[in-house]
Amino acid sequence: MALIELxxxxxxxxxxxxxxxxxxxxxxxxxxxxxxxxxxxxxxVVTNRMxxxxxxxxxxxxxxxxxxVLFGLHDPTFPMVVLAVVLAVxxxxxxxxxxxxxxxxxxxxxxxxxxxxxxxxxxxxxxVKYTSYLIGDILxxxxxxxxxxxxxxxxxxxxxxxxxxxxxxxxxxxxxxKSRRLNTFLIETSFTVLLALVVIISIRLVGIxxxxxxxxxxxxxxxxxTRSVHAYTGWALVISVFSGIAGLIASYYWGTxxxxxxxxxxxxxxxxxxxxxxxxx
Amino acid sequence: MARTCEHCCTKIxxxxxxxxxxxxxxxxxxxxNCGEVVGVVGPNGAGKTTLLRTILGEVPxxxxxxxxxxxxxxxxxxxxxVPQKLQFDLSSPISVADLVAAAISRYPVWxxxxxxxxxxxxxxxxxxxAEHLVKRRxxxxxxxxxxxxxxxIAMTPEPELLLLDEPASGVDVKGLSLFYETVDGLxxxxxxxxxxxxxxxxxxxxYADRIALLNCSIVAxxxxxxxxxxxxxxxxxxxxxxxxxxxxDSVSNNKKNKNGAD
Numbered sequence: 001m002a003l004i005e006l007x008x009x010x011x012x013x014x015x016x017x018x019x020x021x022x023x024x025x026x027x028x029x030x031x032x033x034x035x036x037x038x039x040x041x042x043x044x045v046v047t048n049r050m051x052x053x054x055x056x057x058x059x060x061x062x063x064x065x066x067x068x069v070l071f072g073l074h075d076p077t078f079p080m081v082v083l084a085v086v087l088a089v090x091x092x093x094x095x096x097x098x099x100x101x102x103x104x105x106x107x108x109x110x111x112x113x114x115x116x117x118x119x120x121x122x123x124x125x126x127x128v129k130y131t132s133y134l135i136g137d138i139l140x141x142x143x144x145x146x147x148x149x150x151x152x153x154x155x156x157x158x159x160x161x162x163x164x165x166x167x168x169x170x171x172x173x174x175x176x177x178k179s180r181r182l183n184t185f186l187i188e189t190s191f192t193v194l195l196a197l198v199v200i201i202s203i204r205l206v207g208i209x210x211x212x213x214x215x216x217x218x219x220x221x222x223x224x225x226t227r228s229v230h231a232y233t234g235w236a237l238v239i240s241v242f243s244g245i246a247g248l249i250a251s252y253y254w255g256t257x258x259x260x261x262x263x264x265x266x267x268x269x270x271x272x273x274x275x276x277x278x279x280x281x
Numbered sequence: 282m283a284r285t286c287e288h289c290c291t292k293i294x295x296x297x298x299x300x301x302x303x304x305x306x307x308x309x310x311x312x313x314n315c316g317e318v319v320g321v322v323g324p325n326g327a328g329k330t331t332l333l334r335t336i337l338g339e340v341p342x343x344x345x346x347x348x349x350x351x352x353x354x355x356x357x358x359x360x361x362x363v364p365q366k367l368q369f370d371l372s373s374p375i376s377v378a379d380l381v382a383a384a385i386s387r388y389p390v391w392x393x394x395x396x397x398x399x400x401x402x403x404x405x406x407x408x409x410x411a412e413h414l415v416k417r418r419x420x421x422x423x424x425x426x427x428x429x430x431x432x433x434i435a436m437t438p439e440p441e442l443l444l445l446d447e448p449a450s451g452v453d454v455k456g457l458s459l460f461y462e463t464v465d466g467l468x469x470x471x472x473x474x475x476x477x478x479x480x481x482x483x484x485x486x487x488y489a490d491r492i493a494l495l496n497c498s499i500v501a502x503x504x505x506x507x508x509x510x511x512x513x514x515x516x517x518x519x520x521x522x523x524x525x526x527x528x529x530d531s532v533s534n535n536k537k538n539k540n541g542a543d
Contacts, residue, residue, distance in 0.1 A: 040391075043391075047369075047370070047373060049370075160389065160391065161389050161392075164383075164389035164390065164391050164392075165382075165383035165384075165386070165387065165388075165389055165390055166383075168375070168379065168380075168383045168390065168391075169380075169383050169384060171368075171369070172367050172368070172369050172375065172380065172419075173364045173366075173367050173368060174339075174368075175333075175334060175337055175339060175362060175364055176362055176364050176367075176384075176431075176434075178337050178338065178339050178362075179337055179360050179361065179362030179435070179444070180384055181357070222374075223372065223373070223374050226374040227374055227376060227416075227418050228374060228375070228376040228378070228379055228394075228418075229374065229375055229376070229379040229383075229390045229391050230379075230390065230391060230392065230393040230394065231374065232374040232391075233391040
């Protein structure tokens with residue numbers, strides 16, 4: 001907690017009115033921790049065409065909350081995480097076993113998981129209580145949650161350092177990766193589990209409806225004008241962190257939902273990247 | 282037949298692979314010695330790629346695959362593999378340096394390919410006159426250039442067994458000829474065993490020591506001149522077979538005469 005105090009003092013040095021509020025200081029720190037995670041994970045999500053997959057994971061949060069409600073839990077984070085991890089592994093296994101396309105498998109899971117969550121949560125007209133999960137609230141992030149994000153960011157960075165090359169080779173050709181003695185199943189499964197953890201733990205910040213955009217947009221923008229993995233990852237990080245900070249501060253002045261404002265900034269970066277790449281040609 | 286050290290080989294005995302209720306490979310027997318190029322030919326759906334994936338350990342199977350390296354049984358031989366195609370988006374921001382560095386080094390390429398690693402990558406590519414491609418995106422490479430890059434990766438570190446899956450697809454005639462000559466040079470210089478899956482009968486008949494006709498099981502196997510005169514192969518590939526220029530004149534002429542219409 002001493003580190004958080006140090007952070008507060010650092011932010012106090014900035015000459016802006018929003019720095020007077022503790023909730024803004026917490027939110028800024030959360031943004032600085034979460035956006036690099038999203039950028040790194042997003043590069044692989046976009047390369048592996050997993051945008052629909054992460055959307056299913058995000059929406060599974062509804063059912064996770066519903067299971068928490070059924071068991072009378074005050075905090076549904078645990079069932080949300082367990083469900084998302086089980087779902088991620090199940091989809092990974094099923095896409096190898098079933099003859100149906102990955103798209104169809106995901107569509108089936110998506111429909112089932114969302115419907116189940118809504119049915120349970122809407123009993124006796126109670127769904128409105130859970131709408132905060134749909135749009136998220138980054139301003140409500142607590143110092144304890146920030147510590148969670150410190151751990152999560154460290155885990156993602158460590159994973160990327162250790163498994164980055166293996167993920168790249170597996171995404172280019174799984175058999176080629178296998179010939180280099182890489183365990184492609186372990187790589188794909190561990191990546192999807194990490195993805196599930198980050199998506200679910202961050203869902204309170206940005207909300208179920210837009211979390212996927214935050215994963216996809218920085219990487220999708222970056223690949224328009226980059227030619228190497230280093231530049232692709234670097235620019236995705238820059239765009240993600242910039243959108244996070246700019247969106248948070250803009251939402252303070254505009255009085256809008258922070259998560260959605262961050263996504264709008266990321267979308268503007270994507271539009272600019274597409275425009276620049278066309279002008280270059 | 283190429284000269285071999287006679288102490289290294291890959292021996293496949295009674296290999297059977299089933300997916301669901303379908304038998305993809307049925308009691309396949311194949312023996313490949315070091316320094317030898319074996320061409321595996323067969324129609325679409327004959328199980329050629331499955332055979333390579335099984336050797337790579339990707340597919341569950343019945344039967345035995347034994348690797349003998351320098352006279353000893355090896356559980357984990359070094360295998361170089363050149364896939365038929367890569368499953369990437371052509372616009373992917375992955376450079377040749379990224380792909381090679383990711384394969385030969387543990388240092389994460391997303392953090393940048395440093396000058397030392399870049400020199401190593403260029404060294405690997407230079408073996409196949411591909412060092413000038415190092416900064417190109419892999420989506421910008423021609424079929425032949427991509428094959429050379431993939432071959433460079435497959436040969437680093439030097440493998441005991443080299444598996445090549447359809448190197449003819451997407452490569453022009455000149456590039457293919459260069460590719461076969463490179464593979465021929467590799468097996469002579471490094472004494473490695475090569476299994477080459479292809480539809481390109483003309484090319485394979487010029488460079489392979491033996492040809493195996495696969496259609497779920499091995500239908501015919503032997504030296505090119507014998508297998509290519511086999512009626513079973515003619516049924517599979519049609520009369521265009523006789524136009525292969527590498528076949529000895531006796532075989533080619535005999536068959537042309539037999540097949541008067543041609």
